[in-house]
Amino acid sequence: MEFWAIITFxxxxxxxxxxxxxxxxxxxxxxxxxxxVRFGFGLPFAFVYLGLLHFAFGRPLPVPDGHFAVWAMxxxxxxxxxxxxxxxxxxxxxxxxxxxxxxxxPAQAALIALILFGETVRLSVVGAIGVSILGVMxxxxxxxxxxxKSLVTSLGSRTAIIGLTSGFFFGMxxxxxxxxxxxxxxxxxxxDSIMQASFTLAVVIVIQTLxxxxxxxxxxxxxxxxxxxxxxxxxxxxxxxxxxxxxxFIAMTLQQVAVVKAVAQVEMLFTFASSVLVFKEKIxxxxxxxxxxxxxxxxxxxxx
Numbered sequence: 536m537e538f539w540a541i542i543t544f545x546x547x548x549x550x551x552x553x554x555x556x557x558x559x560x561x562x563x564x565x566x567x568x569x570x571x572v573r574f575g576f577g578l579p580f581a582f583v584y585l586g587l588l589h590f591a592f593g594r595p596l597p598v599p600d601g602h603f604a605v606w607a608m609x610x611x612x613x614x615x616x617x618x619x620x621x622x623x624x625x626x627x628x629x630x631x632x633x634x635x636x637x638x639x640x641p642a643q644a645a646l647i648a649l650i651l652f653g654e655t656v657r658l659s660v661v662g663a664i665g666v667s668i669l670g671v672m673x674x675x676x677x678x679x680x681x682x683x684k685s686l687v688t689s690l691g692s693r694t695a696i697i698g699l700t701s702g703f704f705f706g707m708x709x710x711x712x713x714x715x716x717x718x719x720x721x722x723x724x725x726x727d728s729i730m731q732a733s734f735t736l737a738v739v740i741v742i743q744t745l746x747x748x749x750x751x752x753x754x755x756x757x758x759x760x761x762x763x764x765x766x767x768x769x770x771x772x773x774x775x776x777x778x779x780x781x782x783x784f785i786a787m788t789l790q791q792v793a794v795v796k797a798v799a800q801v802e803m804l805f806t807f808a809s810s811v812l813v814f815k816e817k818i819x820x821x822x823x824x825x826x827x828x829x830x831x832x833x834x835x836x837x838x839x
Contacts, residue, residue: 539789543798546782551805553775555813558625560768564761566626567751570619572762574743576773577780581737584781594730597719599738606718607735610711611742617704624697644706645793651710654791663835664793667800670828671698673821709783709792712739716788732784740777803829 553573560569588594599607645664648654715738716731723730751758762769786795803826810816818826 537790539786539795540798542782542786543795544801546779546786547799547802548805549775549779549782550799551802551809553772553779554621554806555809556768556772556775557622560765560772561622561625563765565755565758566619566623567747567755568758568762569622570615571744571747571751571758572765572769572772573618573776574615574740574747574773575762576766576769577777578740578744578773580774580777581733581740581781584777585733585737588730588733594727595723597727597731597734598722599719599734600722603715603718603735603738606711606715607738608742610708610715611739612746613704613711614708614739615743615747617701617708620697620701620704624694624701640702640706640709640796643703644709644796645791647706647710648792652714654793659835660794660797663832664797665832666835667797667829667832670825670830670832672825673828674825676821706792706796709787709796712784713787713792715739716784728785728788732781732788736777736780736784740780797832800829800832 557569557573560572589596645654645661712735716728716735719731719734720726783795783799807818807823807826810818
């Protein structure tokens, strides 16, 4: 198995852990606060990783340019929106289903990359992504009468729209991070995907932390006291979130975002286990079938 794929599996596991912790925090604070802890408490860890690479391992720091600044800012804001919508979605559906809705991001990332950069993917990859999308559609109608019409129209439901929009912003952030990270390569003596990823993560998480902090001070100051009260869990969210993001950035520097995100659908296995074993939520047969199709899409992609 290639290095980027191994990194992706590890990041998917950590991302599921982070989402589970955020769902737990959602009961103690609002959506904004539960979104902020991912970035604000992840900031110190992002700089620890960057410092270790530079000072302990002697890897040179890249020099960012204007292109990097634009893509980093776009990716940072898109990820805030995506995370906010995902956490908000937990209020409407259970953990596994809420997460599954946003898993359309590989297809959306492929479309965005095609439009912005002219990147193409093999037909077999498109087919594998399509299997996962079908899984999401099944989950969308799992709590209603199952018909072909409902399967198609279900994507217009409130929860589906929130989930699909979350997936779009996750896809947009992934594309932006890849562009930002790759833009650093010319400033280094030799390509260094790990340093490029770490530097991008550090800059992005500073933008996200400052943006959300300013918003809360302006619009939701009560969230700050709730965050302080839950600081122990928040620190864990920050550590897990920053580590997962570090892995994503490395993988997306080495491979197309659509392919990385498609392999990351394996997260649904971890999500399913968390939903049943941790949150004690009930999942019906169509939801199980949908989750299986999403994971099947990953397996098809790996052999494509």
